[in-house]
Amino acid sequence: MPCMNHSRLLSSEPPGRRPCTPSWLNPDSPCHVHVHVYNVTETLRGATSEEARRDQDVAAIATLKARLGAETSHQSPSSSPNSESKAESKAESKAESKAKARVAPIESRRSRPIAPASSPGQAAARIQNPESRIQTAAESSLTSSSLKNCPTVMFNSNVGSTDQPLVLRSPSVPRSPSSIMASSPPMAVSGNVHAILGLLAHNPLHAALLTIAVVLITSALLLGAPASQHKPGSDGRAGPPSMPGYWLPFLAHGPQFLLNKDGFLAGLQKRYPEGIFSLKMLGSNHHVIHEPTLSSTLTNRPRTSYEERWIAARLLSTSFGLRKQDQATYGRLAHETPDLYKHMLSEPGLSNLVDVVVGQLKRHIHEFVTFNSSPADQTDWERLADVDVVRNSRGETYVEADLMSLTRNFVAATANPALLGTNFVDNFPDFWELLWMFDEGMVLMAANMPAWIPWPRLQRAKAAQRSMLACTLEFEIAMDKYLRGDDPGIKWQDLDNVSTYVKTRIELFRNRGLPLEARASCDIALLWAMNANANPLISWLIFELYRDPVLLEMVREEIAPFLKIVQPKNDFGPAVWVAPEVESLDLDGLINRCPHLKAAYLETLRVYTGVWTVKWLTEDVTLKRRGSNSESYLLKKGHMAHMAHELHQFDAEYFPNPKEWHHDRFLKETKDENGRKLQTVDMGTLRPFGGGPSMCKGRALAMRELLLYASFVISFYDIIPPRGQNWEEPVTCKRAASRHSTKPVRVWIKKRDFTSKSAAGQGASG
Structure with missing residues (x-):
């Protein structure tokens, strides 16, 4: 009151x-x-x-x-x-x-x-x-x-x-x-x-987005981690590498690594010039090493310090379709498979593979482009490259094609018979296009992304995997019958020319009780490893040689003594075209006595590959830098160590102007025993095939393929940009093994004339 x-x-x-x-x-x-x-x-x-x-x-x-x-x-x-x-x-x-x-x-x-x-x-x-x-x-x-x-x-x-x-x-x-x-x-x-609340009241979507943003920011502030710098321990011992900060718990640096790997890692390389840094992804610790001395220190440690085979087993299950019920069986025989690589790395197995490749190349090089305007008369690799016959202003006939697609599919059709025989290539001409589709999404599959995610690249890769498994399973069924002495069927009458390496491997799988479906998965892994890296690199090597007319003529001149091409006599007149023939080939000369070709090969590997070597540490490892800044880094047991050769290949400290293609960075001038100047090739710190026991097992065959195919193509054909244009700088994207062009590289191709005197002996220019 x-x-x-x-x-x-x-x-x-x-x-x-x-x-x-x-x-x-x-x-x-x-x-x-x-x-x-x-x-x-x-x-x-x-x-x-x-x-x-x-x-x-x-x-x-x-x-x-x-x-x-x-x-x-x-x-x-x-x-x-x-x-x-x-x-x-x-x-x-x-x-x-x-x-x-x-x-x-x-x-x-x-x-x-x-x-x-x-x-x-x-x-x-x-x-x-x-x-x-x-x-x-x-x-x-x-x-x-x-x-x-x-x-x-x-x-x-x-x-x-x-x-x-x-x-x-x-x-x-x-x-x-x-x-x-x-x-x-x-x-x-x-x-x-009041104005904001009124806006949100009438826009539920905005309100939901604002709520999500608030939750994410709050989670990041509460559960994220600040950046940490490398510091030696209090007792002077090694400390862990530096780590950038992150906002998202558990995922940590995973989204940045997956969605913007190139830009993310390039920024970290500049931020941590000491050559090593750490990342946290999906709750695991990953140490990224891009300094060569640190990589060598880890590679040269006893094999008891790390485990490497787990990565192969993981890829077989996540990417190549190995079923769960077959993983235990494969794990019991995995330690025996490295012994089979002697058929690819040493003689006589390596020479046998190369001889088959050379035979296929001699037989089909004049069909690299056929000048047939009808798709029905074109080869499989021409149809995939969208080939068209055109004429320039002077009336000269060219074939317009996508150089990248044309070359990689030509290599696939002519090199893979050395491994799986001619029946496999003839029965599945579309297999290689499936392989490129699979390669495009393999990183997503290796990350074990759920199948229900509507990511087009991922879905295409999974569909391609299923189709390839059907092909390799049919091949394994035929090989199983062939090895038992039964008739494999009308489509498989030439299984005798399957490589010794593949036959020996299938015998091992049969004896250890590995099912046919698991063998089919292993075949996909083999074919991906032999094609996903080498085939695109051959395309890039040819592209870079033709982009530099001076270098092109230098390479043609230095390979002429080792690859001699002749024009057979034509008794039918000009109305009938007779293809040139390879009179002689000295592969050792191409490898050891053609420095410009070899330097161009190394520079192509540097620019267009991105090899990583991954090791799971089974004990604590201390890495120490050499030189004045001899800091030590502690990598703990259970962590992952990544030797990122890709980052080193673009380090300006070792390779000036790293984004530019310059073959002469690998050329060194020396003197022979008589005092005459010689040019030699020095790889330096480049390790394009990795290092240690996990080094690429097909590196010897891949090098020979690159030098052979590049030498044959530049000897038989002239290639120029369409309609008199200039060569464009390619825009590339990184896939699992190498870089690919983001758009077709259209070129004009014509045969070189070997009838003139200047072309005799192969050294003529177009």
């Missing part, structure tokens, strides 16, 4: 015997009434006119002043001559001064015109005015617990006359929150918040 002072004020009865200061003017009283100032355009919406509202405001002020005078008139020096009366009189005078001070600003602004009705944003902007600040203070004080039992004095800030009674609102008639909001402009910040 209201106190006695309030009752007196509400009734017209005079105050009691003891005069007192009205408690509604006393700020120390628990029933103190706060004066609330509201904008007239917001609170008095029912007023008939601005003049009526102004009159009410003026009357309210006049009544207030009159009652203040009435209250103070009860206080006089004669009525209370004692000291207590004097103290009370002093307090009442002080209260009167405070009341007048509250009224004075209102009177001083009574001539201010009434503002028109405003929007919430405009009302918020008027907070800066004194009246609005009073209103905001009044609104906030309205919710104070001290006002629960107190009446509220209401009057307008735009005052006019002084002849209207004071308007009081009893606490028994509370104001609704909506009326308060309507009559009181919000704070400036509240206006922005």
Whole structure:
């Protein structure tokens, strides 16, 4: 209930015997009434006119002043001559001064015109005015617990006359929150918040995205990790490598590595020039090494320090389709498979493989392009390269084709018979296009991405894998019959020319009880390893040789003594074309006595490959840098060590202008025993096939393939950009083994003329 002072004020009865200061003017009283100032355009919406509202405001002020005078008139020096009366009189005078001070600003602004009705944003902007600040203070004080039992004095800030009674609102008639909001402009910040809340209320998608963003940012701040720098231990021992910070828990650096591997790693290489840094992905620790001395230190350690075979077993299951029920059987025989590579790395197995490749190349090099305009008359590799017959302004005939597709499929069709025989290549001419589709998404499959993710590259790769498994399973069934002495079928009558390596491997699988389906998966792994790297590199080597006419003529001149081509006599006249023939081939001469060709081969490997060697550490390993900065790094047991040869190949400290193709960076000038100058080739720190026991097992065959195919193509054909254009800088993307062009590389191709004297001996230019 209201106190006695309030009752007196509400009734017209005079105050009691003891005069007192009205408690509604006393700020120390628990029933103190706060004066609330509201904008007239917001609170008095029912007023008939601005003049009526102004009159009410003026009357309210006049009544207030009159009652203040009435209250103070009860206080006089004669009525209370004692000291207590004097103290009370002093307090009442002080209260009167405070009341007048509250009224004075209102009177001083009574001539201010009434503002028109405003929007919430405009009302918020008027907070800066004194009246609005009073209103905001009044609104906030309205919710104070001290006002629960107190009446509220209401009057307008735009005052006019002084002849209207004071308007009081009893606490028994509370104001609704909506009326308060309507009559009181919000704070400036509240206006922005209200606008944002209004936007989110009408846009659920925006609200959901904002919620997700808040959750992610909060998780990152709470569960992420800051960057750490390499520091030696307190006792001077080796410390862990530096690690960049990350925001996402568990995933850590995984999204950056998967979605932007090249840019992410290039930035880290510059950030950590010491040659090693660490990453955390999917809860595992990975140490990336790109400095050659550190890589050599790890490679030269005893094999008990790390395990490498696990990566092959993982790829077989995640990428090549090895079933779970067959993994244990394969694991029991995996240690025997490295012994089979002697058929590819040493004699006589290596020479047997190369002889088959050379025979296929001699037989089909004149069909690299056939100049047939009808797809029905074209070869399989021509159809895949979108070949077309065109003429230039002088009437010369060319074949326009995609050089990358044409070359890699030509190599696949002519080199793989050395491994799987001619029946496999003839029966499955579309297998190689499936292989490139599979290669495009192999990294995603190796990451064990769920099959339900609608990622086009991933889905195409899985579909290609299933089709390839059907092909290799049919091949394994035929080989199983062949090795038992049974008839393999009409499609498989030439299985005798399957390589010794493949036959020996299938025998091992049969003897150890590996099912046919598992053998089919192993065949896909073999074919991918032999084609996914070498075939695109042959395309790039040919591309780079033709881009530099001076280098092209130098290479043609130096290979001429070792690859001799002759034009057979044509007894049928010019109407019949007779293909040139290879008179002699010295492969050792191409490998050891053609420095420009060999240097171009190495530079192509540097620019267009990206080999990584991965090891799982089975014990703690300490790596120490050589030289002045001989810091030591501790790699703990159970962590993964990645020797990123790809990063080293683009390190400007070792290879100036690393993004430019310059073959002469590998050329060294020396002198022979007679003092004559010689050019030799020095690989330096380049390790394009990896290092240690895990070094690429097909490296010897791959090198011979690159040198052979490049020598044959540049000897038999001239290649230029279409329509007299300039050679463009290729835009590439990294796949699992090598780099590929992001768009077709269209070229014009024509046969070289070997009938002229200048072309005799193969050395003619086109």
